[in-house]
Amino acid sequence: MTAIPVVARTPARPALERLTNAIWDTIDVSGRNLRSLTRNPQALIFATIQPMIFVLLFRYAFGGAIKVPGVSYVDFLMPGVFAQSVAFGAIGTAVGLSADLRSGLLVRFRTLPMSRIAVLAGRTLADLARNLVVVAVMLGVGYAVGFRSPAGATALLAALGLVIAFAYALSWAFTALGLRVSDPEAAQGAGVPVVFLLVFTSSAFVPSADMPGWLQAFGTHQPVNALVVAERALIFGQPAAHDVLISLAWSGGLLLAFAALSLRVYTRMNR
Amino acid sequence: MNEFAIEAEGLRKAFGSVTALDGLTLRVPTGSVVGLLGPNGSGKTTTVSILSTALRPDGGRAAVRGLDVVADAARVRAAIGFAGQFAAVDPNLTGRENLTLIGRLSRVGRRPARARAEQLLDVFGLGDAADRLVRGYSGGMRRRLDLAAALVHRPPVLFLDEPTTGLDPESRFQLWESVRDLARAGTTVLLTTQYLEEADALTDQVVIIAAGRVADTGTPRQLKERFGTVVFTLDFAAPADALAASRLLAAAGYQAEADRAGLRVRSDSGSGALPGLLRALDRLPDPVSVGVREPTLDDVFLTLTGQVPASQGGIPA
Numbered sequence: 001m002t003a004i005p006v007v008a009r010t011p012a013r014p015a016l017e018r019l020t021n022a023i024w025d026t027i028d029v030s031g032r033n034l035r036s037l038t039r040n041p042q043a044l045i046f047a048t049i050q051p052m053i054f055v056l057l058f059r060y061a062f063g064g065a066i067k068v069p070g071v072s073y074v075d076f077l078m079p080g081v082f083a084q085s086v087a088f089g090a091i092g093t094a095v096g097l098s099a100d101l102r103s104g105l106l107v108r109f110r111t112l113p114m115s116r117i118a119v120l121a122g123r124t125l126a127d128l129a130r131n132l133v134v135v136a137v138m139l140g141v142g143y144a145v146g147f148r149s150p151a152g153a154t155a156l157l158a159a160l161g162l163v164i165a166f167a168y169a170l171s172w173a174f175t176a177l178g179l180r181v182s183d184p185e186a187a188q189g190a191g192v193p194v195v196f197l198l199v200f201t202s203s204a205f206v207p208s209a210d211m212p213g214w215l216q217a218f219g220t221h222q223p224v225n226a227l228v229v230a231e232r233a234l235i236f237g238q239p240a241a242h243d244v245l246i247s248l249a250w251s252g253g254l255l256l257a258f259a260a261l262s263l264r265v266y267t268r269m270n271r
Numbered sequence: 272m273n274e275f276a277i278e279a280e281g282l283r284k285a286f287g288s289v290t291a292l293d294g295l296t297l298r299v300p301t302g303s304v305v306g307l308l309g310p311n312g313s314g315k316t317t318t319v320s321i322l323s324t325a326l327r328p329d330g331g332r333a334a335v336r337g338l339d340v341v342a343d344a345a346r347v348r349a350a351i352g353f354a355g356q357f358a359a360v361d362p363n364l365t366g367r368e369n370l371t372l373i374g375r376l377s378r379v380g381r382r383p384a385r386a387r388a389e390q391l392l393d394v395f396g397l398g399d400a401a402d403r404l405v406r407g408y409s410g411g412m413r414r415r416l417d418l419a420a421a422l423v424h425r426p427p428v429l430f431l432d433e434p435t436t437g438l439d440p441e442s443r444f445q446l447w448e449s450v451r452d453l454a455r456a457g458t459t460v461l462l463t464t465q466y467l468e469e470a471d472a473l474t475d476q477v478v479i480i481a482a483g484r485v486a487d488t489g490t491p492r493q494l495k496e497r498f499g500t501v502v503f504t505l506d507f508a509a510p511a512d513a514l515a516a517s518r519l520l521a522a523a524g525y526q527a528e529a530d531r532a533g534l535r536v537r538s539d540s541g542s543g544a545l546p547g548l549l550r551a552l553d554r555l556p557d558p559v560s561v562g563v564r565e566p567t568l569d570d571v572f573l574t575l576t577g578q579v580p581a582s583q584g585g586i587p588a
Contacts (some may be wrong), residue, residue, distance in 0.1 A: 021378070028376060029376075032368075032372050035363065035364060035368065039404060040363050103362075104358075104359035107320070108355065108359040110325045111325050111348055112348060114376040270326050270327045271326075
């Protein structure tokens with residue numbers, strides 16, 4: 001048996017070329033995911049129907065029973081609905097990735113001379129676009145049921161910026177999940193309880209002050225609540241710098257931690 | 272130019288406590304078509320996954336065109352095409368969009384990717400369906416598109432993992448024809464299959480693997496002659512003829528059993544034994560019908576491993 005010739009490892013390509021390739025690949029992958037999304041509009045429709053039902057339920061059915069001192073309930077409610085819609089939307093990232101995993105597309109991607117991170121970055125970028133659409137729709141729905149930002153449009157835009165930043169970070173958390181579960185159903189099943197817990201222990205729909213102390217302790221120290229609190233501070237024109245920083249810190253931390261974890265999981269899938 | 276496009280030496284891979292590859296060694300001459308044959312769980316998919324850089328070996332080494340599949344994975348990827356067991360195409364894109372996407376991600380360039388997609392759609396008979404969503408394609412069309420996707424960057428080395436499993440006969444023949452065309456154009460092909468018939472139709476060389484090791488290597492004909500048992504069935508007009516025939520054949524050294532007017536004769540020397548067998552029966556009335564059952568992979572496998580092929584399910588890709 002002749003020995004396999006030992007070939008020296010190819011020197012790494014210049015960093016700039018690698019970066020350019022990664023960016024183009026990310027654009028191509030996210031273009032693919034966005035196309036998939038438009039060809040399969042049910043997913044987008046369901047992503048907006050659920051928060052819409054929540055708006056109607058809480059605005060008209062439960063809202064009368066929830067007293068928030070000093071503000072109109074619909075103005076209190078909508079920041080919570082924005083957070084809720086992107087939090088549930090993030091599960092879609094895990095579902096989509098695990099579908100690609102099961103179909104064998106991720107194996108094909110691993111055998112292509114493409115950038116590794118682009119597979120994940122392209123997915124989260126497309127989901128960011130999807131979240132923008134969902135948030136825009138919810139803004140319209142909110143407006144229709146009487147939501148007006150008391151502190152004006154600029155404050156509202158800043159609040160929505162926080163929502164989008166959180167949406168992007170959370171979609172990386174669900175990237176890691178999507179790569180670890182066996183199929184889309186499992187991704188859905190694992191994602192929903194987590195998001196449920198985060199959304200409904202936060203003050204998204206009900207003031208935290210009305211919750212028992214032990215629940216408050218958890219509910220007020222998690223990222224969805226931090227987001228909702230910061231949104232409200234902006235929308236109601238209160239001093240917001242502290243709350244905004246906390247929310248951004250959550251989003252930044254989640255993004256860094258889960259992007260690193262997801263990339264690690266993805267590159268180690270060949271083991 | 273390397274003499275061998277693909278070389279693997281002592282490949283080992285385990286998934287938890289399950290050993291998938293246990294020191295697999297093989298070489299694929301440049302420009303040839305080699306078939307990896309073995310039952311489920313024998314390590315076929317694991318082997319092509321490692322060679323196509325989708326999976327890392329636990330031990331041993333492998334090289335494609337002299338490039339190490341682990342240390343030099345990026346350059347290996349530029350030289351290979353890979354089509355897995357399932358059509359890995361996006362059902363929500365059109366055929367054209369799928370090929371263009373894979374072309375871009377394979378660094379073909381944006382404009383050439385479009386031109387190449389167009390060309391491949393034609394070659395694979397998907398021109399009319401090019402702008403339809405893949406979710407409306409038949410299984411055969413998806414497989415052809417999947418094969419086309421593996422070819423967008425004109426790879427000199429191609430890996431196909433059970434390319435025709437689950438296809439109807441017509442789609443299977445079309446795919447075979449495509450593989451033959453590629454081979455004629457000089458592409459080195461390593462394919463896995465469970466069908467001896469497929470290896471027969473396509474490959475220059477067959478590597479039989481069992482329990483993660485190479486059990487034997489040879490041309491399909493050599494293997495069948497070496498290990499397969501051909502069974503001839505002869506039907507006569509009358510049971511008396513069958514009985515007489517079985518006596519004549521036994522005297523001539525054949526293993527024959529008569530059953531009423533029928534006769535089963537086993538031959539270890541391939542179907543080429545038929546003329547001799549018929550000559551031995553010259554003095555009897557001609558049989559009404561003669562059947563030949565060629566050896567199957569199961570026969571070869573049974574002989575090589577002494578056990579019934581284990582169906583323990585596939586090894587995860």
